[in-house]
Amino acid sequence: MSNLEGRRIGIAAERKAEVISKMIRNKGGIPVIYPLQGMQHLDEDTSRKNIHDFLEKPFDWVVLTTGIGAVTLEDAAKKAGVHKEFLNKLHQTQLAVRGRKTMQWLKENSLQAEIVSPDGTMESLLSAFSTNANQEDIFLQAYNQDDARLKDSLDHLGYSVYLSQPYYYEKPLDKVINSLKCDIADLYLDTVVFTSKTQVRNLFNDESGREILVKAFNHKVLPAAIGKVTAGELSAQGITDVLQPVDSKMGAMVVAIDHHYRQAQSP
Template sequence: MDGLQQKQIGIAADRRAKEISTLIQKQSGIPVVYSIQGKQQLNEEISSQDIKHLLEEEFDWAVLTTGIGARTLENTATAIGIDKHFIKKLRQLHLAIRGSKTSAWLKEHSLEPTILSEDGTMDRLLQDLRDEFDKNGPKRIFLQAYNQDDAKLKNELETIGYSVYLSKPYSFEPPTPSIVNGLREAIIEKSLDAVVFTSKTQVINLFADNDRNSEITAACNEKVLAVAVGKVTAQELKNNGIKRVVEPDNQKMGAMIVALNNYYNTVS
C-alpha cells in the first residue's frame, strides 16, 4: 500500500536529493526539494597542515566524527604523496569514531576502532572517552570535526582532561537564504505533509536566526511530519521542540522512506 499517495514531501538534503526524490515517487509521493545543507567546502590547505601535525607529533587517540572528514584527510594525504604514512599512523593510534560512513571508511583500510559510538551520537562517544580517561588518565587527541559544534567538542574533551588538536578538513557554506525561507514558509503554511532531513546541519540551518521558529515547531507538531535519517538528526529536531519525529531503525535513505511510508499506512 502506498502510504505516500499524493503526499507532498519536502527534501532538505542536497547531494542525495535526486535519489530520495526517486524513492518518494516510487511510493506515489510528490517530492519537493529545498536543499538547505549548504555547499561543502574542502579545506585542502588546512587538511595538509593537519596531516603533517598528525605525522610529526605524538598522539594517543584519533577521534573521527564523520566519514567525509576521514576521506577528505585521506584524499589530501594522497595528493601530497603521504597517504601510506597517514594510514600507518592511524594504525598506531587508538581510534574513536561515530557514524556508519566513518566505520565503512575504517573497514576499507582494515582499521579497527577502539571505541565505536553504539548509537552513532557524539554524546555516546564523549561518554566513552570520559570512561576511558577515568581508567587511563590524560592523553593527547587528534580530533577531526567540522564547523558544526567543533569548538564545543574540543572544549568538552579538554574539560574531561584531554589535550586536543582540532582538525577541520571541511566545512559548510551557508545555504541560499531564499531556499531556507521557502522551506520555512512551506512548513508554516502546512503546504507540505512531511519534510525529510538527512543531517543535523539541515535542521540547524532551518532554525538558524529565525524569529518564526516557534511557528515551524508548532506546524511540525500539528501537521507537517518531521523525518530524520538517524539518531543525531532526530535529536536535533527534538532539541528544537519537535515531538513527532519518524526515523528508521537502520540509518539509511531507503529505510527512512520506508519508515515514512509505514507511518502513514499505520495512521491512515
C-alpha cells in the first residue's frame, strides 16, 4: 500500500495541476486543486515597446529573471520582424539570469550568461551586481511580483535600470484563497504543494488567519515546495519545516511526500 493512500494533497498550482494530480492519484492520494497562481497575462503592447527600446538604446547588461519573460520578449521580436536583431544584440550584451527555465531558453538560442544565480534566487544575482557596480545600464526583465524591489535594489547600487514587464499575474479569486485557508486551518488537508513563491504570497496576502495557518503548517499540515525560491518564501512566512526535494520536478515532489509519510509511520 502507498503511503499516500487516502491522504488529501492540496495543490496550489494551476499550470500542470492535472499532471501533479494524476501522480498523486496513482499513489492512492486524493488531490485537491486550489489555483493560487492567478491568471497570467502576456502584455503584447509592452513587450513590443520593450523590444524596440532594447534595440534602440545601449545596454551593458540584460537580466532575465524568468523563462516565461524571455520567451515572451522573443515572441514579440518575431512578431515585429526583428528576431534576428534581437538575438544578435543579446549575443553582444552581457547576460545575467536566474532559473532553470531561463537557462534552458539561453541554451536553445546558443546564448551564454556571464552571471548565473547559483541557487536560482534574485538575491544571488543582486549580490553579484553589488560587487561590480559602476553606473552601467541594465535591461531588467521582471514581473509584477518583483519588479519594484529588484529595480530599486539595482538603482541603489548605482545602475541605470530599464524595467521590462512583458507579463503579469492577476490576483486569484478570493473564494479560492479563502477555501484553501479554511481547509488548512481545519486540518482537512494532509499536505499542500506549492510550485512558486507567488502562490505562497497569495495565500498570505493579508494578516487574516496568518497565525492559524502558520501553526497548522508547523504542527500538522505538511508544506511542500518545488524549488529553493518557493521554499524560501514559505520560510519567510514563519513556516519552520518545509519539504523540498533535491530535484525541483513534479515527480520528485510526489516521491518526497510519499517518503515523508513512510518515515513518519516507521516505528
